[in-house]
Amino acid sequence: MTPRANTLGIIYRDNHILLEENRAKHSTGTGLYYRPIGGTIELGEKSSETLQREFYEELAADIEVRRYITCLENIYEIEGKIGHEITQIYEVGFKDSALYQRDSFQVVEGDRITYAKWMDLNDLFDGKKVLYPAGLIDFL
Template identity: 30%
Template sequence: MVVLPDLGRGVHAVSRMEPTLENPEGFHRLIGGGVEHGETALDAVLREVCEELGATLLEPELLGVLENIFELDGEPGHEVVFVHTGRLDPADTVPAEGGMFEDGGRPMPVEWRPVDDAILSLPLHPTGAAALVRRAAQHD
């Protein structure tokens, strides 16, 4: 997964996920997905940014690794998430108002979430990502 900050506006790009039993209003998730067999975490994040946003990730850097134990619609889940940061090629942008993209042929709304997100009711997943978002904001 990747933190994609627009630090001039104090926001970062996230996908807006559908409501679940645990999050009836939906939730935000960092951009990205799974690592395929034979692929490094870095290769996966570069591929996922290209697939989901049609964009090129420049200057990728590993921020940290999160272990996330969760439930999604009552089903237990467990994942290890390599969280990177970087910036999008200037030719590849997410509009300031957000936009609709596709993830595996499914519509994927992308929104801008404030780095300082304490007042938001929508949680950010994976758990622990908010601290890495703040670290990315301080780094630049």
């Protein structure tokens, strides 16, 4: 298996960020975990373009890329299998300001449906919510 290049977008609303809620096995256990919206960078696609495509595909929302934050390299293990992601992180914003008023968003990825919610940053800093990728908390 080879490393996966992906990109994630951080959207702020007051003291909250928009995160997709997932329930599955993850590197620290089984249960709920949260991650920003984004996805795999396709060949020939810039990471900022990937974010725009992924937000539109998953949330039906147009975004603007505001600034580059960092690159995280995340090597993890789930059920004895090693995963390796190289992730470009950006701050982004909704082009339609009315979207900031929504409490949650349905996230559609193929046949899979999850929800994105505004999560209080304090719950992330306190460790009450599991945030991926590892190390992201240091840049919020």
